[in-house]
Amino acid sequence: MQEYYLGLDLGGTKILTGLADDKGKIITRSRRDTEAELGEDKIIKNMIKTIKDVLNKANVNKNQIRALGIGSPGPLDAQKGIIIENSNLPWKNVPLVKKIESALGIKTLLKNDANAAALGEKWFGAGKDVDNLVYLTISTGVGGGAIINKKLFTGVNDNACELGHTIIDPNGPLCGCGNHGCLEAFAAGTSIAKRAREAAAAGKSKKILDLADNIISDIDAVICAQAAYQGDQVAKDIFQNAGYYLGLGLANVINIFNTEMIILGGGVMKASDLFLDKALATMKEFALAGSLELVTVKEAELGSDIGLMGAIAVAMEARLIKND
Amino acid sequence: MQEYYLGLDLGGTKILTGLADDKGKIITRSRRDTEAELGEDKIIKNMIKTIKDVLNKANVNKNQIRALGIGSPGPLDAQKGIIIENSNLPWKNVPLVKKIESALGIKTLLKNDANAAALGEKWFGAGKDVDNLVYLTISTGVGGGAIINKKLFTGVNDNACELGHTIIDPNGPLCGCGNHGCLEAFAAGTSIAKRAREAAAAGKSKKILDLADNIISDIDAVICAQAAYQGDQVAKDIFQNAGYYLGLGLANVINIFNTEMIILGGGVMKASDLFLDKALATMKEFALAGSLELVTVKEAELGSDIGLMGAIAVAMEARLIKND
Numbered sequence: 001m002q003e004y005y006l007g008l009d010l011g012g013t014k015i016l017t018g019l020a021d022d023k024g025k026i027i028t029r030s031r032r033d034t035e036a037e038l039g040e041d042k043i044i045k046n047m048i049k050t051i052k053d054v055l056n057k058a059n060v061n062k063n064q065i066r067a068l069g070i071g072s073p074g075p076l077d078a079q080k081g082i083i084i085e086n087s088n089l090p091w092k093n094v095p096l097v098k099k100i101e102s103a104l105g106i107k108t109l110l111k112n113d114a115n116a117a118a119l120g121e122k123w124f125g126a127g128k129d130v131d132n133l134v135y136l137t138i139s140t141g142v143g144g145g146a147i148i149n150k151k152l153f154t155g156v157n158d159n160a161c162e163l164g165h166t167i168i169d170p171n172g173p174l175c176g177c178g179n180h181g182c183l184e185a186f187a188a189g190t191s192i193a194k195r196a197r198e199a200a201a202a203g204k205s206k207k208i209l210d211l212a213d214n215i216i217s218d219i220d221a222v223i224c225a226q227a228a229y230q231g232d233q234v235a236k237d238i239f240q241n242a243g244y245y246l247g248l249g250l251a252n253v254i255n256i257f258n259t260e261m262i263i264l265g266g267g268v269m270k271a272s273d274l275f276l277d278k279a280l281a282t283m284k285e286f287a288l289a290g291s292l293e294l295v296t297v298k299e300a301e302l303g304s305d306i307g308l309m310g311a312i313a314v315a316m317e318a319r320l321i322k323n324d
Numbered sequence: 325m326q327e328y329y330l331g332l333d334l335g336g337t338k339i340l341t342g343l344a345d346d347k348g349k350i351i352t353r354s355r356r357d358t359e360a361e362l363g364e365d366k367i368i369k370n371m372i373k374t375i376k377d378v379l380n381k382a383n384v385n386k387n388q389i390r391a392l393g394i395g396s397p398g399p400l401d402a403q404k405g406i407i408i409e410n411s412n413l414p415w416k417n418v419p420l421v422k423k424i425e426s427a428l429g430i431k432t433l434l435k436n437d438a439n440a441a442a443l444g445e446k447w448f449g450a451g452k453d454v455d456n457l458v459y460l461t462i463s464t465g466v467g468g469g470a471i472i473n474k475k476l477f478t479g480v481n482d483n484a485c486e487l488g489h490t491i492i493d494p495n496g497p498l499c500g501c502g503n504h505g506c507l508e509a510f511a512a513g514t515s516i517a518k519r520a521r522e523a524a525a526a527g528k529s530k531k532i533l534d535l536a537d538n539i540i541s542d543i544d545a546v547i548c549a550q551a552a553y554q555g556d557q558v559a560k561d562i563f564q565n566a567g568y569y570l571g572l573g574l575a576n577v578i579n580i581f582n583t584e585m586i587i588l589g590g591g592v593m594k595a596s597d598l599f600l601d602k603a604l605a606t607m608k609e610f611a612l613a614g615s616l617e618l619v620t621v622k623e624a625e626l627g628s629d630i631g632l633m634g635a636i637a638v639a640m641e642a643r644l645i646k647n648d
Contacts (some may be wrong), residue, residue, distance in 0.1 A: 156456055159615045205592050256487065260480050
């Protein structure tokens with residue numbers, strides 16, 4: 001009997017589900033709005049609908065499914081299958097895996113989205129040829145996932161590799177987590193946006209303000225990038241500063257993980273030409289020679305499918321390692 | 325036939341070698357001066373003498389030895405058995421494992437001293453009851469070693485876990501590695517000594533100067549600790565500052581490794597009452613709740629035997645994991 005795997009990328013605004021064969025090739029996919037505002041039961045119903053949808057479209061039976069992988073923003077208790085909290089979804093301590101398993105009878109595995117993405121890039125993306133990598137997503141926040149000897153490094157309760165919340169300068173700006181000077185507080189999209197709003201409010205960049213039609217609260221990282229591309233020095237400096245601290249973070253990753261590859265993903269990487277050179281130069285300055293010489297830094301390859309392919313890799317991990 | 329293991333702790337001033345039974349219990353030990361100033365061949369001869377010495381004393385034959393573990397300061401290429409460089413020994417790119425193996429015919433394994441110490445504490449010290457730990461030595465420098473699922477996390481070429489050279493404040497003091505703001509530049513014994521010398525030279529602490537008989541170059545971390553114990557506020561502040569940055573380092577370890585236990589060792593820990601409270605309070609402030617709640621911080625238990633027991637654990641690692 002042909003076996004299949006399901007992956008579900010649970011986002012704040014959309015749910016993306018895919019059915020894959022036993023090589024990880026996507027056969028069908030389904031997408032729905034999360035409808036987070038309608039509450040927990042509705043979100044779970046929407047998840048189940050996408051799953052039934054891909055099964056129907058492919059004419060695959062539930063008992064042909066080996067596992068469903070779900071990638072979700074955290075914090076979560078992956079081992080117990082519980083989403084503890086989620087800034088984009090209105091729920092707290094939801095036993096998601098139990099609910100999905102009892103509704104569908106399909107073995108379900110939950111991982112935080114950055115960990116899932118690391119697995120996705122390892123098996124289907126930029127990391128295919130290495131056994132050790134660290135994936136760093138630079139997006140609304142900064143998240144991480146490490147693959148050590150082909151396997152996801154989870155830590156004791158699946159909270160490992162919170163690279164966005166490592167301190168790289170305790171005198172740095174306030175982070176969403178309440179601390180000062182986390183990597184995320186320097187390099188995340190929200191941090192870049194905050195710097196841009198501060199600069200605009202202080203009258204330092206007319207360009208940024210113009211691009212936001214003078215509405216400071218509308219200024220985001222995309223507008224800051226536009227201003228930088230149009231030559232605005234303040235906007236350029238904001239990205240260079242983010243690049244410098246990202247470079248320190250990369251050096252720390254190298255000095256701690258002594259890994260083969262660092263893969264950079266996330267929405268902010270769309271503007272990588274504004275900060276990546278600075279990040280790599282800083283990384284080279286601060287990383288130890290013995291580890292630096294064997295590491296490659298690559299951009300993620302899975303693009304907008306990274307969440308989905310990551311979730312599929314979560315479902316398939318045991319099989320992928322065995323068959324490698 | 326009874327099987328035995330050898331451990332050799334290679335230091336800048338002394339060589340300490342022990343013969344252990346297949347449970348890791350030390351049967352005989354031997355100690356010699358390294359005589360580093362007499363060069364590479366003499367050092368290796370001295371190493372071999374200590375090995376022959378323990379074998380003779382215990383009346384054990386070479387073919388009863390399963391393996392010899394060597395713990396040495398780095399940088400080194402553990403897989404190739406080469407010591408690349410060593411600030412305390414006058415050698416460069418020495419194929420130590422090959423030389424010892426061809427002289428003795430005993431399988432030899434080389435690890436950097438902090439990694440070996442992590443293994444020692446896991447199997448024979450404070451970490452006996454956990455499968456995941458991070459060992460941090462606060463000594464002349466700051467080094468680290470991580471145990472993940474009972475095994476030493478080596479990284480790709482045995483350079484993982486260089487926690488002393490992670491950046492925690494790029495505006496911080498110069499580190500021996502040439503960068504600014506490494507954990508080592510804040511918390512190592514040499515860094516504490518440097519702060520104390522600066523304070524004395526600037527006329528800020530008569531007490532420190534008095535304890536060093538007015539010879540600024542004689543001021544070390546021990547003198548700074550004495551001054552602090554005698555109530556000198558400048559000396560106390562130097563240790564509190566080191567504690568603060570150590571706490572940031574511990575928080576980063578927790579956020580990255582999501583480990584069960586952190587074990588603190590090294591000579592500076594003898595003065596832990598001057599800085600550990602500050603370090604733990606800072607750690608709790610900056611570590612993420614999900615990882616913080618399950619981690620225990622302990623002091624190392626192997627004391628002055630940590631180098632030797634670490635080297636024995638290096639020799640025994642495969643057996644220890646199998647028999648656990």
